[in-house]
Amino acid sequence: MNLLNQIKEKVATAFTACGFDTSNTLVRLSDRPDMSDYQANGALPLAKALKQNPRSIAEPIAAKLREDSFFESVSVDGPGFINMRISDAVLGAQAFNVLSGPQCGYERPDEIKTIVLDYGGPNVAKALHVGHLRPAVIGESIKRICRFVGDKVIADVHLGDWGKPMGLLITELQDRFPNLPYFDDTFTGDYPAEAPFTSKDLETLYPVASAHAKEDEDYAARARENTRLLQNGHRGYRALWNHFINLSVSDIKELYNELDVSFDLWRGESHVHDRLQNMIARLRQSGVLIPDQGAEIIPLGKAKNGNDLPPLIMVKSDGAVMYGATDLATIEERVDEFHPDAILYVVDARQGLHFEQVFSGAAQINLANGVSLEHLGFGTINGTDNKPYKTRSGGIPTLRYLIDTAVTAARQKMESGEMGRDLNEKEKTRISKIVGVSALKFADLMNERMKNYIFDEDKLTSTEGKTGPYILYAIVRMKSVLDKLGASGILTKADTVTITAPAERQLLLRLYALPDSVQTAYDNRAPHVIADYLFKLAQDFNLFYHDCPIKDADEETQKSRLALTKYALHVAEACADMLGLQIPDKM
Ligand code: ARG
Numbered sequence: 210m211n212l213l214n215q216i217k218e219k220v221a222t223a224f225t226a227c228g229f230d231t232s233n234t235l236v237r238l239s240d241r242p243d244m245s246d247y248q249a250n251g252a253l254p255l256a257k258a259l260k261q262n263p264r265s266i267a268e269p270i271a272a273k274l275r276e277d278s279f280f281e282s283v284s285v286d287g288p289g290f291i292n293m294r295i296s297d298a299v300l301g302a303q304a305f306n307v308l309s310g311p312q313c314g315y316e317r318p319d320e321i322k323t324i325v326l327d328y329g330g331p332n333v334a335k336a337l338h339v340g341h342l343r344p345a346v347i348g349e350s351i352k353r354i355c356r357f358v359g360d361k362v363i364a365d366v367h368l369g370d371w372g373k374p375m376g377l378l379i380t381e382l383q384d385r386f387p388n389l390p391y392f393d394d395t396f397t398g399d400y401p402a403e404a405p406f407t408s409k410d411l412e413t414l415y416p417v418a419s420a421h422a423k424e425d426e427d428y429a430a431r432a433r434e435n436t437r438l439l440q441n442g443h444r445g446y447r448a449l450w451n452h453f454i455n456l457s458v459s460d461i462k463e464l465y466n467e468l469d470v471s472f473d474l475w476r477g478e479s480h481v482h483d484r485l486q487n488m489i490a491r492l493r494q495s496g497v498l499i500p501d502q503g504a505e506i507i508p509l510g511k512a513k514n515g516n517d518l519p520p521l522i523m524v525k526s527d528g529a530v531m532y533g534a535t536d537l538a539t540i541e542e543r544v545d546e547f548h549p550d551a552i553l554y555v556v557d558a559r560q561g562l563h564f565e566q567v568f569s570g571a572a573q574i575n576l577a578n579g580v581s582l583e584h585l586g587f588g589t590i591n592g593t594d595n596k597p598y599k600t601r602s603g604g605i606p607t608l609r610y611l612i613d614t615a616v617t618a619a620r621q622k623m624e625s626g627e628m629g630r631d632l633n634e635k636e637k638t639r640i641s642k643i644v645g646v647s648a649l650k651f652a653d654l655m656n657e658r659m660k661n662y663i664f665d666e667d668k669l670t671s672t673e674g675k676t677g678p679y680i681l682y683a684i685v686r687m688k689s690v691l692d693k694l695g696a697s698g699i700l701t702k703a704d705t706v707t708i709t710a711p712a713e714r715q716l717l718l719r720l721y722a723l724p725d726s727v728q729t730a731y732d733n734r735a736p737h738v739i740a741d742y743l744f745k746l747a748q749d750f751n752l753f754y755h756d757c758p759i760k761d762a763d764e765e766t767q768k769s770r771l772a773l774t775k776y777a778l779h780v781a782e783a784c785a786d787m788l789g790l791q792i793p794d795k796m
Pocket of ligand 1: 331367536
């Protein structure tokens with residue numbers, strides 16, 4: 210049992226022994242580490258209910274707890290807080306039993322949840338850009354946190370592959386290459402297996418087509434018609450569209466690979482097309498779908514803020530299906546196929562209204578009864594001027610640009626000697642990639658999801674302060690200490706810790722506190738809680754490393770400090786994994 214749960218048990222027993230109800234003992238990590246390790250605040254609500262003085266309730270409970278050698282001291286402070294300090298002997302003795310497992314003391318709930326996690330949200334034929342960093346990085350971390358807790362998670366990229374952009378591209382290609390077989394309605398042969406264009410071609414054609422449609426109504430109408438024909442199964446267009454998908458998906462996978470972001474499902478909006486047609490027919494028949502100026506809509510009730518929600522447009526007047534409609538059909542599919550307890554969407558906060566509409570529509574047609582639908586929004590990435598981040602030349606940065614900028618910044622820190630002083634050229638190239646990407650991810654994950662943050666390439670790759678490199682440095686140091694003194698390897702019962710200095714105690718207490726951070730991060734879908742914990746762990750380790758000599762310590766002390774380093778590494782690696790950070794072998 211982890212430390213917090215052991216203390217909860219002991220406190221509950223003391224409450225009972227004093228004749229009190231144990232439903233509200235309020236045991237938690239101390240928010241005053243200078244005064245105690247853990248605290249129990251349950252005497253306060255109890256006193257209120259019993260109309261007694263909280264201190265006179267807390268005192269006998271504290272007296273009971275003092276009888277247990279588990280605690281070094283127990284005091285009643287303020288209006289009636291019970292402050293507990295654990296004995297050093299207990300802290301040292303519990304290390305192996307509590308920390309050595311794969312969950313580092315986190316106790317998984319009995320009930321396993323199934324979660325569909327929708328993140329990434331890239332679009333076919335468009336280069337991934339700055340807006341795609343956060344959904345990929347945050348989504349990946351939430352996936353890993355949920356899996357750490359024991360959930361079964363199905364990660365789906367939900368590719369944007371079915372809307373107007375597809376029709377625009379087809380129209381542009383039609384105008385430029387009218388002789389391609391895809392545009393020949395009499396063609397009955399096999400279409401070429403290889404696309405007659407590259408993904409780069411598509412990325413340049415799309416903005417041209419989009420601009421064209423804005424000023425040429427004729428062209429725009431053709432694009433709408435082509436979208437409709439594609440959706441309705443036009444043979445040539447489907448073949449063309451398959452090229453779009455194949456080219457884009459391989460580009461997208463390459464970038465996600467560099468970010469160490471991966472998915473179980475590579476489905477797109479198109480995947481639910483047939484299901485959506487059935488759904489629309491059904492909703493028409495049951496009268497839920499209402500004609501409205503040529504379109505078909507589902508009227509919705511009130512929004513969270515009390516205003517009326519705008520109706521969900523399912524089918525546009527030109528017959529094309531809308532984004533919200535594919536999202537509804539996708540909910541139906543996910544429920545049918547995976548029976549999830551929750552479907553989570555890691556998508557820009559600015560799509561809040563969209564998801565409110567979709568969830569309200571889903572509730573109205575009983576699509577997801579008992580399934581928790583959650584939009585996990587996030588803020589924007591700004592430049593140092595606090596406006597949306599731009600490239601040096603003022604354009605919208607691609608994801609490629611962001612990764613390269615971070616890697617180059619890491620590389621520069623190596624050239625300037627801030628890091629990587631002992632690395633040769635080849636290692637610098639290899640390791641600046643790992644450090645740059647981890648720095649980029651950490652600089653994102655350490656922020657509360659909903660807040661905007663400032664992308665500052667210089668800061669994010671600094672080795673000082675709350676940064677990825679600072680943390681990686683600490684972890685690499687743990688590894689190298691263990692390697693140098695021949696102490697690497699899996700944890701065993703022989704890895705015992707004896708506390709001899711305050712820094713050891715502080716580090717060990719930090720390790721025992723992991724479950725609390727995991728639970729908070731999980732409950733709030735908040736990777737920044739793990740990022741924050743890992744940063745504090747790195748600080749505590751550095752303090753320990755500074756205060757407590759290892760190499761020159763006597764044999765017994767050295768053994769204990771190496772064991773403590775091993776536990777620190779074990780927990781730090783678990784956290785890095787939850788954040789999706791890779792750790793270099795040296796730095
Ligand atoms: N592709 C969409 C976009 O670029 C994001 C998709 C998010 N997921 C969803 N199920 N709607 O805005």
